[in-house]
Amino acid sequence: MSPLLLRSLPSFLAGSPGARVVAAVAGFSSALGGMQLSNSPEVELRKLPGKDEGIAEVRMCRHSARNALGHVFVSQMRELVSKVSSDSTVRVLVFRSLVPAVFCAGADLKERALMNNQESDLFVHGLRSLMTQIALLPMPTIAAIDGVAVGGGLELALACDLRTAACSAQMGLIETTRGLLPGAGGSQRLPRTVGLALAKELIFTGRRVGGQAAAEMGLVNRAVQQDQTGEAAYNEALDLAREILPQAPIAVRMAKEAMNRGMEVDITSAMAIERMCYAQVIPTRDRREGMAAFLEKRPPQYIGE
Helix, strand or coil, rough: CHHHHHHCCCCCCCCHHHHHHHHHHHHHHHCCCCCCCCCCCCCCEEEEHHHHEEEEEEECCCCHHHHCCCCCCCCHHHHHHHHHHCCEEEEEEEEEECCCCCCCEEHHHHCCCCCHHHHHHHHHHHHHHHHHHHHHCCEEEEEEEECECCCCCHHHHHHCCCCEEEEEEEECCCCHHHCCCCCCCHHHHHHHCCCHHHHHHHHCCCCCEEHHHHHHHCCCCEEEECCCCCCHHHHHHHHHHHHHHCCCHHHHHHHHHHHHCCCCCCCCHHHHHHHHHHHHHCHHHHHHHHHHHCCCCHHHHHHCC
16 A cells, blocks of 8 residues: 555554555455456546646446446555545546446455455455545545446445436445445445435335435435436536636635534534634635635636645
8 A cells, every 4th residue: 555545544544454455455366366457447537628627537447347346446446546635736526437327336246256254344444445535535526427326336426525417327325135234434424415314214225216316315416317428417517517616726625624524523623623724725825816806806716826
C-alpha cells in the first residue's frame, strides 16, 4: 500500500489492518492458481477539456465481468482515488460505467469462491476502506447510475455525495439474498441516506428498486428517462457537475467537509466544525473575488486560491 494512500485514509485504517488486507489480497492472488490477469485497465480517469475543465470522470470498464469488484478492479480504483484526492485541478468527480446497462454488479463471486474465511473477511475490509476513501475525497462526487447497481455497486454509489439514475436502472443491497449483509459501508450509509426504517426494509428484503422509486425515497438526487445512448444518467450527472463547476472550489470543499463531519456529531459540535471550515475560506482570494464580483455586478472568476 502506497504512502499516499495511507495518508488519504483515517488513522484507524492506516495501520496493521491495512497491511493485513494487502497480505490477504496477495494470498488470494496466489490462490487463483496462476490465472493470467488482463493488462487492460478496469478503471481509468479522464479529465474533461474545454468549458468542462475541472470535471473528471472515473470510468469503470471491466466489460468481461460487469464491473464486478474483483481484486484487480479494486486495486486500480484504490490507486486512482488516492491520486485524484490530492489533485486540486479536479473540482467535480463523476463515477460512470462504460459497460452498457451496468453501473457495477457488486462482488466478484467467482473470485470470492476461491477465498477462505479469513481471506474473505480481509478482502471485504479492503472494500470497506476503499468506499471510505471515496467518501473522504475532498471534491464533490457524483455517481451516474445508467444500469444495474447492486450490492457493492450500490455501496460504491452511496459513498459518493450525489447520485443520478436512469429510471430503468435497478439498484439494491441484495446481500441478505446471498446469506450475507452489506459489508462495504452499505449498512451504515443507506440509513443515513433514506432513513433507518426504510433502509431496514430494503436490506431485510434484499429488494431492488428502479430509478424513479429511488428518487422518491431520496436514494438518488435525480432520475431521468433512459435514452437511445444508454447514458441518460451520465448526461444528467454532467449537467449537475456543470452547476457545481463555476462555484468557488475551496468553499465547496469546505462545505462538504462541514456537512459530512457535522452529521456524525451533536449539533453543538457540528456548529464548531462549521466555524472551523468557515475560517478556512475567509483568507482566500476566491472570497475576495466573490465580494468584488457582487459589487461590480459581474460573474465571479474563481481560481481555487
